[in-house]
Amino acid sequence: MTDIQPLLTRYISGEATPDEAEVIEAWINESAQNHKEFQCQWKIIELTFAGGNHQLPDIETEWKITENKLKKWNGISADANAWYKLFFYKLLVMGVITTIVTAIFVLNPFDKEAKVTEKADKDSLLLSGKKELSIPNDEPVKMSKRERNNISETYTSLTKYNSIVFDFSDMPLNKVAGSLEKEYGVSIILENPDAGNCRITSRFEHKTLTEILDIMGFTLGFKYKYLPEINRILILGNGCK
Amino acid sequence: MSKQDILIKAIAQAFHEHYEALHRYAYTILRENETAKDVVQKVFLSLLERTDKLEIKISLQSYLFRSVYNHCINHRNRTPKFVDLDQVSDEFSSGRNSINQVEVNEVQKQISAAIEKLPPQCKIVFLKNREEEKTYSQVASEMGIAVKTVEAQMTKALKILRIELAEFLSCLVTMINLFN
Structure with a gap:
């Protein structure tokens, strides 16, 4: 009792650490005498405290409330786990699809919307696909760095995806060319003026100019050349195959 | 399972x-x-x-x-400390305590008398801790004494009160045990 008293005082005054509280609880449970002594001292503290008395709630009722919350939480937790897993798998699948699509776009050897490489020696522009666009007479043209940059920028605009949607319905090629000129800032010339009467019905959504020309060229049977130094596209052939 | x-x-x-x-x-x-x-x-x-x-x-x-x-x-x-007046009022009006008002007054008298018997410093420490609800360190800093001294004074106060209220507490505890 003598040794426990300071600890007991600390405990009932609300100053005990968790370890000290454990010691006191063990001491209380040691004997009925200790239990009674604790109650006496506890009462002194309670009676001198203005805030009220300690009232132990009904343990069984409290357990029922806690148990319900535990079960509810457990249910929510299980649901959350399931949703989390579903979300994770969805993310995984989307990631795989994105990777595949990106790989197709980046690595596709037949990609017509190609990267531009500049041949320093020839000052010509190459498409990484099947098509080579070069100056018509194939002769090297001396150009300043600024001019080369301009060509590069122009060509980039040709291969840049445009947000506009073209909806051509039975429209002659020369009118189609006019629309494309306006949108892509490039001049389009038909080598054979008769080809301008070829009619096109097609819808192009968010395509590059080269993609549009390729599709139309395949459909109408024409070929085209890009003349970078004058920023012009020359459509070759009679068209209307 | x-x-x-x-x-x-x-x-x-x-x-x-x-x-x-x-x-x-x-x-x-x-x-x-x-x-x-x-x-x-x-x-x-x-x-x-x-x-x-x-x-x-x-x-x-x-x-x-x-x-x-x-x-x-x-x-x-x-949480800032506040007293729930409704709860206090309810407790008083419903007579939730097992001792009725007359007995409460009697108990308060006995306790007050016992506290009065405490040595001066012991009494101040005890009242600051119990009535003003200050922690040991708050009491120590206010009075310019060590926390250990506060602790010792509190233990002393409890011992004295325990002796002074022995008879009454014994009855009270027995009564509580009977109710429980």
Whole structure:
């Protein structure tokens, strides 16, 4: 009792650490005498405290409330786990699809919307696909760095995806060319003026100019050349195959 | 029986075993029955919440006591202290205490007389801690004495009060035990 008293005082005054509280609880449970002594001292503290008395709630009722919350939480937790897993798998699948699509776009050897490489020696522009666009007479043209940059920028605009949607319905090629000129800032010339009467019905959504020309060229049977130094596209052939 | 069911069963066992001690401990710190109840409940709820990541390296009892202590301190630091007047009023009007008003007055008289018998410093320390609800360190800093001195004065005060109120307390405790 003598040794426990300071600890007991600390405990009932609300100053005990968790370890000290454990010691006191063990001491209380040691004997009925200790239990009674604790109650006496506890009462002194309670009676001198203005805030009220300690009232132990009904343990069984409290357990029922806690148990319900535990079960509810457990249910929510299980649901959350399931949703989390579903979300994770969805993310995984989307990631795989994105990777595949990106790989197709980046690595596709037949990609017509190609990267531009500049041949320093020839000052010509190459498409990484099947098509080579070069100056018509194939002769090297001396150009300043600024001019080369301009060509590069122009060509980039040709291969840049445009947000506009073209909806051509039975429209002659020369009118189609006019629309494309306006949108892509490039001049389009038909080598054979008769080809301008070829009619096109097609819808192009968010395509590059080269993609549009390729599709139309395949459909109408024409070929085209890009003349970078004058920023012009020359459509070759009679068209209307 | 699923893993979660087993856990809930284990928690039930711990709950019944430790609830009284934990609630009492929480009450000593908070001096509010309802808050003490909430704190203990939170501790048991967090037990299930953390089962996957919790590694208890001490005994469960130690873990529970520490957890209650931390919750209480957090609560005390977060919440400004106020007296719920409605609750106090209800308690008085409903006569929730087992002793009636006449007896309460008698008890108060006895306690006041016993407190008056305390040595001066002991009395100041005791009243600051009990009536003004100040912690040992607050009392120590206010009076310019060591916390250990406050502790010693509190122990002394309790010893004196215990002797002075021996007869009355014995009756009271017996009565409480009978009611329980």
